[in-house]
Amino acid sequence: MPLVACGVLAAIWTQPLGWALLLLVSAVLVAAVLVGVHHAEVVALRVGEPFGTLILAIAVTIIELALIASVMLAGGPTAEVLVRDTVFATVMIVCNGVVGMCLLLGAIRHHVIEFQVEGAGHALCVLAPLTTLTLVLPTLTTTTPGPTYSPAQLAFAGLSSLVLYGVFVFVQTVRHRDYFLSAGDADQPAARPSGPVTLTSLALLLVSLVAVVGLAKKLAPSIEAGVEALSAPAAVVGIAIALLVLLPEALAAGRAATSNRMQTSLNLALGSALASIGLTIPAVAVLSVTHDLPLALGLPPMQTALLALTLLVSTITLAGGRSTVLHGAVHLVLFVAFLFLAFVP
Numbered sequence: 428m429p430l431v432a433c434g435v436l437a438a439i440w441t442q443p444l445g446w447a448l449l450l451l452v453s454a455v456l457v458a459a460v461l462v463g464v465h466h467a468e469v470v471a472l473r474v475g476e477p478f479g480t481l482i483l484a485i486a487v488t489i490i491e492l493a494l495i496a497s498v499m500l501a502g503g504p505t506a507e508v509l510v511r512d513t514v515f516a517t518v519m520i521v522c523n524g525v526v527g528m529c530l531l532l533g534a535i536r537h538h539v540i541e542f543q544v545e546g547a548g549h550a551l552c553v554l555a556p557l558t559t560l561t562l563v564l565p566t567l568t569t570t571t572p573g574p575t576y577s578p579a580q581l582a583f584a585g586l587s588s589l590v591l592y593g594v595f596v597f598v599q600t601v602r603h604r605d606y607f608l609s610a611g612d613a614d615q616p617a618a619r620p621s622g623p624v625t626l627t628s629l630a631l632l633l634v635s636l637v638a639v640v641g642l643a644k645k646l647a648p649s650i651e652a653g654v655e656a657l658s659a660p661a662a663v664v665g666i667a668i669a670l671l672v673l674l675p676e677a678l679a680a681g682r683a684a685t686s687n688r689m690q691t692s693l694n695l696a697l698g699s700a701l702a703s704i705g706l707t708i709p710a711v712a713v714l715s716v717t718h719d720l721p722l723a724l725g726l727p728p729m730q731t732a733l734l735a736l737t738l739l740v741s742t743i744t745l746a747g748g749r750s751t752v753l754h755g756a757v758h759l760v761l762f763v764a765f766l767f768l769a770f771v772p
Contacts, residue, residue, distance in 0.1 A: 428459060428462040428635075429462060429463070429466075429631045429634035429635040429638055430634065431455070432455050432456075432459040432635065432638035432639075432642065433634060433637065433638045433641075435451065435452065435455045435638075435642070436638055436642055436645070439451075439452060439645060440645070444645065444646075444649055449646075449649055452642055452646055453646065455638075455642060456642040456643065456646060456671075457671065459635050459638045459639050459642065460490055460635075460639055460671065460672060460674075461674075462631075462635055463486060463490065463631075463632055463635030463636060463639060464486060464676060464679070466628040466629070466631045466632040466635060467482050467486040467628075467632050468679060469620055469624065469625065469628035470482055470625055470628050470629050470632065472619055472620055473619050473620050473622075473625040481596065481599065481600065481698060485706070486632065486636070488699070488702040488703055488706045488707060489636055490636065490639050490643075490672045492706070492707050492710055492711075493636075493639055493640040493643045494513075494643045494671070494672065495509055495510055495513055495668065495707065495711060496710075496711070497640075497643045497646075499711070499714065499715075499720055506720065506721075507720075507721045507722065507723050508662075508665075508723045509664060509665055509668075510707065510708070510711045510724065511562060511574075511665070511723060511724045511725070511726065512662045512664065512665025512666070513664075513665035513668050513669050513703075513707075514561065514562065514665075514703055514704055514707060514708070515562055515665070515726060515730060515734065516662070516665045516666045516668075516669035516769075517669045517673065517699065517700060517703040517704075518554070518558060518562075518700050518703070518704075518734065518737070519733065519734075519737060519761075519762065519765045520666075520669050520673055520677075520762070521673065521697065521699050521700040521703075522554075522696075522697075522700060522737050522738075522741050522758070523737055523758045523759065523761040523762035523765060524677070524758075524759070524762040525673065525676075525677045525680055525681075525695075525696040525699075526692075526693070526696050526697075526741070526758055527754075527755050527756070527757070527758025527759035527761070527762055528677065528680075528681055528684075528755070528759065529680050529681060529683070529684035529689065529692040529693075529696065530684070530744070530750045530752075530754050530755030530758060531752055531755030531756060531759065532681055532684045532685050532755075533684035533685065533687065533689050533692070533750075533755075534750060534751050534752040534754075534755055535752060536685055536687075537687050538751070539749055539750070539751055540687065540689045540749070540751075541689065541748055541749050542689040542690045542693055542745075542748055542749075542750075543606055543607070543608075543690050543748065544745070544746065544747070544748040545603070545606035546606040546607040546690060546693065546694070547693050547697070547745035547748075548745065548746070549595065549599070549603070549606060550595070550693070550697035550698070550701060551697070551742055551745060553591050553592070553594075553595045553701055553705075554697065554700055554701060554704075555738055556591065557588055557591055557592075557701065557704040557705060558704065558734060558738070560584050560587055560588065561584055561588060561704055561708050561724055562724060562725065562726045562730075562731075562734065563726060563731055563734070564584075564725070565584075565723070565724040565725035566725030566726065566727075566731070567725075568580060573723060574723045574724060574725025574726070574727075575721075575722065575723050575724065575725070576722075576724060578716060581715065581716070582712065582716075584708060584724075585708050585712035585713070586709070588704055588705050588708045588709055589705060589706075589709045591705060592701055592702065592704070592705025592706065593705075595701060595705070599694075599698075607690065607694055608690065660769060660770065662769050663769060663770070666766070666769055673699060676695055676696075676699055679695055680692040680695040680696050683695065689750075693745070729768065733761070733764070733765055733768070736761065737761060740757060740758065740761065741758075744757070744758065
């Protein structure tokens with residue numbers, strides 16, 4: 428599939444996208460994302476936890492960044508707010524949709540599910556300031572008008588995001604790795620793929636990422652045109668991108684939850700949200716400065732309230748290390764509210 432995706436990309440690179448080619452490119456892009464994350468999972472099994480979930484999170488973030496950069500460089504009507512809408516959608520989908528689904532699936536099958544408070548607490552400790560620095564404070568600053576940062580403020584936010592994410596990765600993989608391990612992770616090395624299989628998957632993962640970046644660049648104008656034709660709010664573009672790139676990881680997190688490996692599910696989910704902000708914001712900050720692209724990061728009041736409620740409920744849910752179906756239901760209701768208010772603001 429990665430080679431097919433690259434072949435399709437080469438064939439349509441100079442062609443205008445009619446309906447037939449648009450459907451073909453969309454199908455190949457989705458397939459390339461799914462296959463790319465599959466190969467990332469193979470590599471993850473080889474290196475073990477929590478390195479595996481880290482690889483998955485970074486692979487998904489690269490795909491997300493490719494889609495965002497493509498739309499930003501295309502210069503459509505949603506380019507200015509696309510980063511904000513996509514990062515916000517990622518946080519809401521992860522913290523409410525994916526976490527809620529995993530809590531509900533795990534609790535339905537195992538009644539009460541357990542996970543490490545330390546691991547979840549460290550992730551939320553980083554997620555709260557990351558979201559505030561990048562999505563809330565731009566609306567409150569006075570150096571520039573509107574929900575924007577000045578170049579100096581944007582550089583500070585990007586550097587702070589990168590530092591916070593880097594420290595979190597150090598804690599997750601080196602200093603306190605045991606905080607992020609499930610009970611079942613001790614048995615994982617026996618299922619590790621062989622060296623040749625891992626190297627093959629690594630190569631195909633890189634090919635998949637190249638194909639996804641190229642296909643996303645071709646598809647970006649059509650995404651915006653489709654949303655405009657449906658008269659949907661501009662935020663729907665960010666939601667569509669976030670849903671596309673998070674689908675494979677959500678499936679992997681759901682499988683881990685049904686296997687009573689909730690810590691792995693939380694590593695996958697919260698790790699994606701952290702990587703989305705910690706790596707995407709610095710990258711788009713550089714892109715905004717070098718290409719003189721406008722960038723509005725601050726959320727409107729309604730979205731800010733939803734974000735604050737999500738962080739509060741997530742803290743309460745994950746503070747005890749044990750969850751039931753009630754916690755999953757609460758998060759899923761918040762997720763549905765987010766989707767509903769995106770279409771009916």
